[in-house]
Amino acid sequence: MATWALLLLTASATAVVASNRIVGGADASIETYPSIVQVEHLDYYSIWSQGCGGSILTPTNVLTAAHCIYGPPMRIRAGSSYRESGGTVINVESYIMHPDFNKLEFLDADVALLRLEQALVYGPGIQPIAIYAQGVEVPDNSAVVHAGWGQTQSNGVPSPILQDVTVYTVNQEECARRQATQYLTVTDNMMCAGILDVGGKDACQQDSGGPLYHGDILVGVISWGIGCAQPEYPGVSAKVSAFTEWIVANAV
Known part of the structure; x- marks a missing residue:
C-alpha cells in the first residue's frame, strides 16, 4: 500500500485563528474546511445516513471518534458543504480504534482511524489537515x-x-x-x-x-x-x- 506523510507541526508553529465562526454557528463552505468529511453508516433500512464527522490526514486515512465506529458498512463523503449530498463518496475498507478507548474512563482515548478503499484526490474542497x-x-x-x-x-x-x-x-x-x-x-x-x-x-x-x-x-x-x-x-x-x-x- 502506498504511504503519505502526515502534516505534523511543532509547538513553535504559528496557528492562524479563524474569527466569528453546530449550535450558535453559521453556514460555512467546504473550501474553508477542506479536511472535514462526513462519516456515513448504512442503517437497518439500507439508507446511508451521516452520523459523525472526520478529518482527512492522508489520501487514505481519516481521523474520527472511536465511539463513531458502529461497525461496517461505513463510508465517507468529502468535498461537499451539504449533508448527505454531493462531493466524493468512498467506502471505508477497515478501521483501527485506539486500544485504550473506554478502558480507564468513559470515552477516554476516543479516537479511531478509518482506512479508505481508494485514495482521495485533493482539490479545493478536499485537503489534509x-x-x-x-x-x-x-x-x-x-x-x-x-x-x-x-x-x-x-x-x-x-x-x-x-x-x-x-x-x-x-x-x-x-x-x-x-x-x-x-x-x-x-x-x-x-x-x-x-x-x-x-x-x-x-x-x-x-x-x-x-x-x-x-x-x-x-x-x-x-x-x-x-x-x-x-x-x-x-x-x-x-x-x-x-x-x-x-x-x-x-x-x-
Missing part, C-alpha cells in the same frame, strides 16, 4: 473552531449545510471540576472548549468525530458533552496531540 507533535498543548482561552453538520440545538435536527462556530479552550482543572459534578471524568487525553458561563455555542449530536481547529491545525476530535452549549459545561474533545505518535504509527 496538520496536527501538532506529541504533547503540544493549546493555551487556555485560545479561540478554536468546531465545524460539522450536527444538530443545531440539543435533541434537535442536523444542519443541511456545514456549520462553524468559534469557542474558547477552557482550563483543564476547571473543566474537570465542573464535569465531576455530573460524575464524569476529564482525563489528560481530553480538552474542553466553550463559552464558559455563557453557553449558546458548541458542537452537538452528530458532530462527533469532527474537528476542533486551532487556526489551520486539528487539535481536537469532538467526543462528548453534557447537553449542548450549556453555560456550566464546556464541550469535550479528544486531544489530538495526546495521540500523535499512535496516529503516525497507524496512518499508513
Whole structure:
C-alpha cells in the first residue's frame, strides 16, 4: 500500500485563528474546511445516513471518534458543504480504534482511524489537515473552531449545510471540576472548549468525530458533552496531540 506523510507541526508553529465562526454557528463552505468529511453508516433500512464527522490526514486515512465506529458498512463523503449530498463518496475498507478507548474512563482515548478503499484526490474542497507533535498543548482561552453538520440545538435536527462556530479552550482543572459534578471524568487525553458561563455555542449530536481547529491545525476530535452549549459545561474533545505518535504509527 502506498504511504503519505502526515502534516505534523511543532509547538513553535504559528496557528492562524479563524474569527466569528453546530449550535450558535453559521453556514460555512467546504473550501474553508477542506479536511472535514462526513462519516456515513448504512442503517437497518439500507439508507446511508451521516452520523459523525472526520478529518482527512492522508489520501487514505481519516481521523474520527472511536465511539463513531458502529461497525461496517461505513463510508465517507468529502468535498461537499451539504449533508448527505454531493462531493466524493468512498467506502471505508477497515478501521483501527485506539486500544485504550473506554478502558480507564468513559470515552477516554476516543479516537479511531478509518482506512479508505481508494485514495482521495485533493482539490479545493478536499485537503489534509496538520496536527501538532506529541504533547503540544493549546493555551487556555485560545479561540478554536468546531465545524460539522450536527444538530443545531440539543435533541434537535442536523444542519443541511456545514456549520462553524468559534469557542474558547477552557482550563483543564476547571473543566474537570465542573464535569465531576455530573460524575464524569476529564482525563489528560481530553480538552474542553466553550463559552464558559455563557453557553449558546458548541458542537452537538452528530458532530462527533469532527474537528476542533486551532487556526489551520486539528487539535481536537469532538467526543462528548453534557447537553449542548450549556453555560456550566464546556464541550469535550479528544486531544489530538495526546495521540500523535499512535496516529503516525497507524496512518499508513
